Amino acid sequence: MKKTTKIGLATIVSSMVFALPVSAKTSAKVVAKPTAKVVTAKTSVKVAAKAVGKSAIATKTTSKASKLVKQEVGNKKTTKTTSTTAVRKNQLLTVSKSNKAVKIQKAVTQSGSSKSARSVVKVSYKPATVVVKPKVVERVPVTVVPRVSGSYGRQFGLNETYDPVGLRASVALVVDQNSWTTLYEKNVQTALPIASITKLMTAMVTLDAGLDMNEYITITDEDAAHYHHSRLTAGTTLTRRDVMLLALMSSENRAAYALGRTYPGGMGAFIQAMNAKAAMLNMYSAQFVDPSGLSSANQASAMDLAKMVNAATQYKTIRELSTNDSAYIYTADGNYKKYVNSNRLITRNMGWDIGLQKTGTLSAAGKCLVLQTRINGTPKIMVFLDSRSADSRVTDAVKLKDWIESGGNSSLANSGFGNGS
Structure with missing residues (x-):
């Protein structure tokens, strides 16, 4: 059943090999030490005369040699020296x-x-610096690593890993929450960017601090400066609970940043608390650098994200706010704006029993989704990273749910891309 909330001021409303020529100008300068x-x-x-002045004896042979040399250079009308080379040893x-x-x-x-x-x-x-005339140098083949666009998972080739369900996601995991049995896995130990799934950790750290959820928070220019693509205008004042609602339900980045900014000790202390929480949950591959997930440096493996989802389900506030269908927010520009859930499994009323969810979208991360739902009567945690589109991550979830309900079972290796550490 859809849950719609109306919130006012104080009311809940991405190997090429190129032959690169070596510059002749560069090769022209050679420094020989000593030379x-x-x-x-x-x-x-x-020089010979100086040597004589220092008790050196010039023999007749020397004199003849000197005359011979003078004869060779005495004619000033002859052409200039055409080649001069000096080789050490x-x-x-x-x-x-x-x-x-x-x-x-x-x-x-x-x-x-x-x-x-x-x-x-x-x-x-x-010792002296000798400048040698440019000479032709062979073209040296240089291996150039091509720049690959797209998500990290596709750059690593994780999307090419075979799976019997035919998922579009590069990474997928389903575990039974009660027994912690893995029902399906695909590249689950590879750490990838997690985008806005980060906001689950943001919510847990905020709630762990015991802050007043009814305290009013004003969205500032600092919040707006960090995240330009947002409907939440600077000057909007909401309760901390409503700010968390927008962060979890609609994945509002300015709301997530405001939660970190108003944390005791500021943003630096908040980021430290996020990583400390990850360590406490034994999320060995995880790291966090911002509260929204817009940084591709926010990374974790699917297995570690399952641990985070499991922990987040212990917070009633997170379960309620992340599964809310929609809400109306009165913003500083004097308008009521409708915010909806970013998860289409909820907004399309597809009949899923979802206890907690969070989506994520980032060019480096692809389309991501984590959720807790009931399959075959027991709670399951599902993780999808680097799917192709917002629709395909939903399709992946539906495919995998149907596959598990029909008795499927699969365990796929991580395709050789490390253990996510």
Whole structure:
């Protein structure tokens, strides 16, 4: 039977491989430490002269070599040097002039000194930066991970896991609440974003604090700034109970944020309390960073969500508010607005005996649904994550309920995507 409430001010109303060319400009700059300083014939002579000034003896062979070098570079009309290369260890110094070249093979000792292979000139080189002309570099294949759009479950390929019922959800779980027997499971240990299912934890933490549910709360600009897509205008004043009603029944994000903001100690203390509650319930894969579920960082596995639903059913207020059909709210803009339940199993009066429910929608999470209902005369907890649409999550629930009632039984592995931790 539909439950409609009228609420006033104080009245309840998502492997590609690309061949990426390496930039020639990038490859042009090579720093060799330590390396040989590029030496022309002139500087060779100057260095040799300095060596003489420091008690170094220049032999006749040295003089002849110096003259030979001067002859090669003396003609100023010859073309400029076309290539200069310096290679650390067994360095080859080449100075090209016109069609002639003078080559001096250098051997670098372990101590770092440079010695001519023909003992022509002893030259010590100082470390320097050598700029080498650009050269053609082979195209290096680079593996690029393509950006995949859509929910996390589909990016992981969880939706491709076979199941005998043909569900559209990537994750599904049914447990008997009395015996805690698993009746159906599909990828139940994989932690995924849970969207607005988060609001069940928000409600439990609020109620655990023992706050006055009849205290008035005003929706502020801070609430509105965090959640733009909302019909709940800033300035609207409601009791804490009515705010919780909108959060659970219609999945109102501003209402959920207001519950966290008005918690003793503020939002930071509220988030800590959410995670502490999850730890107390042994929800090992769960984490919470906001009270609404708009963050994809709010995550948990289906098995841990079943634990949360089981705990939430112990709160009479949560059972009543989450299954309410609709309500009229008088908002700050001077209008009565009708809010309806986000779960079509309730609004379409499909004959389900639902004790508690919560929907969730987020691009990273897909369409989600958790509920407690009676199947074959006993309470069952059902969890669906990452279904394709609002209709398909309802269809998934109907299919699985019919399958269980007909005596079906299935246990599917988590398809190799971790244990949800």
